[in-house]
Amino acid sequence: MYWTLFWTFLKIGTFTIGGGYAMLPLIQREVVDRGWLTKEDFIDLFSVAQSLPGIFAVNISIFVGYKLKKIKGGMVCAFGTVLPSFLIILTIALFFTQVQDNVWVEKIFKGLRPAVVALIAVPCLTTARSIKLTYKEMIIPVIAALLIWQLSVSPVYIILAAIIGGLIYGLKIKRH
Amino acid sequence: MIWLQLLYVYLKIGLFGFGGGYAMLSLIQADVVERYNWISTQEFTDIVAISQMTPGPIGINSATYIGYTAIQNAGYPPMMCILGSCLTTFAVCLPSFLLVLAISYFFSKFKNNKYVSAAFLGLRPATVGLIAAAALMLMNSQNFIDYKSFIIFACAFILTWKFKLHPILLIVLAGIAGLIIYW
Numbered sequence: 001m002y003w004t005l006f007w008t009f010l011k012i013g014t015f016t017i018g019g020g021y022a023m024l025p026l027i028q029r030e031v032v033d034r035g036w037l038t039k040e041d042f043i044d045l046f047s048v049a050q051s052l053p054g055i056f057a058v059n060i061s062i063f064v065g066y067k068l069k070k071i072k073g074g075m076v077c078a079f080g081t082v083l084p085s086f087l088i089i090l091t092i093a094l095f096f097t098q099v100q101d102n103v104w105v106e107k108i109f110k111g112l113r114p115a116v117v118a119l120i121a122v123p124c125l126t127t128a129r130s131i132k133l134t135y136k137e138m139i140i141p142v143i144a145a146l147l148i149w150q151l152s153v154s155p156v157y158i159i160l161a162a163i164i165g166g167l168i169y170g171l172k173i174k175r176h
Numbered sequence: 177m178i179w180l181q182l183l184y185v186y187l188k189i190g191l192f193g194f195g196g197g198y199a200m201l202s203l204i205q206a207d208v209v210e211r212y213n214w215i216s217t218q219e220f221t222d223i224v225a226i227s228q229m230t231p232g233p234i235g236i237n238s239a240t241y242i243g244y245t246a247i248q249n250a251g252y253p254p255m256m257c258i259l260g261s262c263l264t265t266f267a268v269c270l271p272s273f274l275l276v277l278a279i280s281y282f283f284s285k286f287k288n289n290k291y292v293s294a295a296f297l298g299l300r301p302a303t304v305g306l307i308a309a310a311a312l313m314l315m316n317s318q319n320f321i322d323y324k325s326f327i328i329f330a331c332a333f334i335l336t337w338k339f340k341l342h343p344i345l346l347i348v349l350a351g352i353a354g355l356i357i358y359w
Binding site for chain 1: 188191192193196197198200201203206210211221222225226227228231232236237240244245248257261265268269271272273279287290291292294295297298299302303305306307308309311312318319320321325326328330333343349351352353354357359
């Protein structure tokens with residue numbers, strides 16, 4: 001059973017490119033179709049894993065593992081999910097130090113870096129759209145970004161303030 | 177000292193990393209690049225690019241890579257760098273593990289909990305700010321070396337935003353563009 005869990009999550013970790021949500025259909029197929037969890041259970045796990053901090057894929061693999069085989073299961077599943085990434089990146093890191101001063105590699109990365117910035121800037125807008133941020137609410141992300149960027153405020157404080165603000169607004173103000 | 181600091185920083189990232197990989201980037205940058213100067217903005221950007229292109233979650237990929245690079249930049253041999261990778265990867269997962277264990281005990285209460293949903297009223301808009309901060313912190317003279325950088329940025333932005341180009345394809349195209357432009 002532990003081997004099956006390990007292999008399943010190893011597969012999930014290997015074949016998902018581009019982040020946590022891309023692995024969702026794969027996880028669902030492996031976990032639900034094997035009869036490990038019902039579809040309803042899986043959707044519940046998904047929504048809770050989403051509201052937890054940390055890496056989504058790791059969260060969901062620990063949840064599934066724990067549900068099936070308690071702490072050991074959680075460890076095995078998390079290990080399976082993390083291992084492919086770990087080995088691939090380690091190989092690249094070992095190799096990249098040999099070539100990073102190569103003129104060609106430098107040229108490639110000169111072109112690549114501004115594109116990476118764009119890759120991060122776009123989700124900022126798409127997230128704003130998907131959570132239906134109003135113009136009035138826009139003040140929250142603007143202030144948060146300025147505090148971090150210009151005043152070097154730790155994002156941890158921003159997150160704590162956001163949680164406290166959300167609690168006050170959601171539980172006190174919105175009710176009246 | 178760097179070992180304890182890496183452990184502390186990555187436990188923090190694992191514990192406060194709400195809102196997915198991109199929002200997590202600002203947490204990583206704030207400590208790894210800005211506060212402790214373990215790696216440069218350029219190295220960080222390169223690591224994000226490589227983490228995007230390789231299988232697995234960006235949070236794990238970048239943790240493994242940054243653990244390696246930070247130790248390497250501190251002057252340690254490759255064997256110790258691998259240990260650095262292990263440390264950061266383990267540290268970023270540990271809070272998840274403890275949280276899942278804690279929550280599993282009162283799972284049904286956590287689901288649709290009014291405190292959790294209230295907290296997310298604040299967390300959701302803040303996530304947008306965290307992602308924006310990650311992008312803004314990368315917009316410096318290390319990544320934008322001349323006017324050509326801005327052209328690449330604008331093209332990449334439009335291709336991703338309007339034409340929904342796949343991130344991996346975009347990174348490959350930008351790399352080719354770099355080879356041609358800086359020939």
